[in-house]
Amino acid sequence: MNRYLQDINVTRKDRDPLSTIKVIKEELKKRKVKTRIVKILRTKHFYSVRLELYNIPGVGVNGKGINLRYAIASAYSEFMERFLSGFLLKASYFNKDRDNFSFDDELICDSYIFWSEFNTIVDGYLFPNIKEREYLWNAIKEDEKFRKKAPFYDLISGQKIYLPITLINYVTHTNGLCAGNSAEEALVQGICEVLERYCYRTIITKKLSVPIIDVGQSLDEKLGWLKNWGYTYELRDFSLGIFPVVGLVIYDKKGNYQINVGADPIFEIAVQRCITELFQGLSKRQLKYKFKPLNSCYEEYEEFYGSSFVNSNWMKCYVSNNGMVAPTFFLNTYSILKDKLPFVNKKTNSECLQYLIGVCQKEKYNIYVKEYTKDHFKVYRVYIPGLSEVDLLNDNDFARRILFEKLKEVYFNPWSIKKTVNEYRECAMDIRCMILQKPSNCFNADNYRLSHYFDLDFKNLFIISAYLSGEESILQRYYEGISTKNIKKEIDKLMKYLKPPRCPNCNECFLNRKCKYIEWKKVMEKIYY
Incomplete structure (x- = not known):
């Protein structure tokens, strides 16, 4: 193999x-x-x-x-x-530097000009699920970072076009970022990644059941080592009848499953990407902890939480592949021949790129490319409106994001708190924050494990917020039967153990010897030189 x-x-x-x-x-x-x-x-x-x-x-x-x-x-x-x-x-380090870095080709527009220029793409593709446009308009009007635009190259028309880069990043995250030894190699990878995530998202959120692929004896023999490890597997058609995407479903002896998705014009390479993705960062021993039970509570969660669960579950699939599929996914036992799928036998990246452009063009999708190349190694962002968006924010989701923006300053210095109790309470009760988002992730601190403070969930941040705000009635509710004096003693001890940051006051901060702010700033500056 x-x-x-x-x-x-x-x-x-x-x-x-x-x-x-x-x-x-x-x-x-x-x-x-x-x-x-x-x-x-x-x-x-x-x-x-x-x-x-x-x-x-x-x-x-x-x-x-x-x-x-x-x-x-x-x-x-x-x-x-x-x-x-x-x-x-x-x-x-939001209290030290607030998004002060921009690329030379990025421009900031007047809010009214920005809205008139980009309302079609914003409404139609980036935020189609936001009904109350006031949320979006206020964010664009109040924060200039949302009004950044950057040049993209249209692969189909050959024209240069400016697009709202911050808002694109907001809902696509790293989807479509790509690098390679040549432009063709990088762009094939970027387009394939977008198609892969789009097909996976569609199958997850629409609860589709897709056929099993009859791969033939040759490939089946080459995947025989999975069976030797005690796993059974299926290759499923994730193409939606259009795109060269395949899903690898692996089952353990208990019937638990794991799904990995790969895309490439060549079928065997798409399968290879499923397998390499399966083992990325995992040993054989660690792999067993990634399996999920077939009898999940998907339908119960969906009934109780509605669209919030559907979106949260998909984002768990996108971020860490820890989400689940609906039981309907496994109902289809119909098989389809590999030759009936939209894969081709192309030899070079140039040929593969032309094939992918043709597929998107036939389906009336534009392909926009932003270049980040500095020297000899090619780096791009591929953006395909209607396919690239992974975070399909609704009104509540967007309001939550704006709330996170307001809480950042307090998160990095809880002593600066004024009245944030209700905001943290809102997060503590939110389905997305409970089952998907950690505070350290929401506030971009998960890579800076300087203290136990960054391990807190929103409920505990809510309690600390109540303590620092002097909201004794809230503390009494959570610590029923304990005197306020003893509650404060316990939280004082906890704060010494947690060592929260005091950004931007480096001299007063518990973490100033461990903090990597200076190193962080040096590296950030080298990106833009």
């Missing part, structure tokens, strides 16, 4: 892995950015590599491949993709 998949993969790389690694290392050295490999995992035919910034532990990317060289090259490529696009380092 290893040789089989390697032979396919080599024809689609425009530079050998060692050359790729060398080129990227030279570019990083030029910017004085140091990295280190902190973990290498080998699982049967596949490798997974963790690459991080040398001076900021925890900030990095994962790479995967069919041998160690490809996995390391994959990690460095992913690193450049996130680094040059500004997505590697989240905009943390």
Whole structure:
């Protein structure tokens, strides 16, 4: 199997892995950015590599491949993709620097001009589920970062067009970010990623049942090692009848399942991507903890929480692949021949790119590309309106995001609190915050594990907020039967243990010796030079 998949993969790389690694290392050295490999995992035919910034532990990317060289090259490529696009380092330390970094080609518009220029794409694609436009309009009017626009290249018309980059990032996250040895190699990966996520999202949120693919004896034999490990598997048609996307469903002996999705014009490479994604960052032993029971409570959750659960569950699939599918997914036992699916046998990235453009053009989708390339290694964002959006925010979701913006300052310095109790209470009771979002993720602090404070959930932040605001009645409600004096004593002890930050007051902050703010700022500045 290893040789089989390697032979396919080599024809689609425009530079050998060692050359790729060398080129990227030279570019990083030029910017004085140091990295280190902190973990290498080998699982049967596949490798997974963790690459991080040398001076900021925890900030990095994962790479995967069919041998160690490809996995390391994959990690460095992913690193450049996130680094040059500004997505590697989240905009943390909000009380020190508030989104002060912009690319030279980004422009900030007057709010009325911005709205008149982009209302069609904002209403039609980015935020179609927001009914109360006032939320959106107020955010755009009050915060200039939402009014940024940047140049994109239209792959179909060949024209340059400006698009609202911050709002695009807001709902697409890293979906469509891509890097490669050539423009064609990078763009094929970027478009495939968008198609992969779109098909997965559609199947999850619409509760579709899709057929099993009859792969034939040859490929079945090459995947036989999964059966030797005690797993059974199915390849399912995730194409929606249009796009070259496949889903790999693996079952353990108890009937629990796991799904991974891959996209590529060549069927075997799409399958390979399912498998490498399956093992990314996981050992064989760790893999068993990713399986989910077939008899999930999907329908009960949906009935109780409605669309909030559907969106939250999909985002769990997107972020960590820990979401679930509806029971209807498994109802279809009909099989379809591989030859009936929209895969082709193209030899080069240039041919594959033209094929993908043709598929999107036929379905009347535009493909816009934003370039982040600095030197020799190509980095882009692919945006396909109607396909790229992963976070389908409704009114409540968007209101929550704006609420997070207001809470950031307090989160990084709880002593600056005035009246935030109700805001934290709202988060503590929210389905999305309870089952999906951690505060450290919402406020972009999850890579900076400096104290136990960043492990708190919204309920505990609500209690601290009540304590610092002097809301004794709330504390009494949560600590029934305990005197206010003793409650405050216990929370005082807890605060000393948690060591919350006091940003931007470095001299008073418990974390000033551990804080990576200076290193963070140095790296951020090197992205934009």
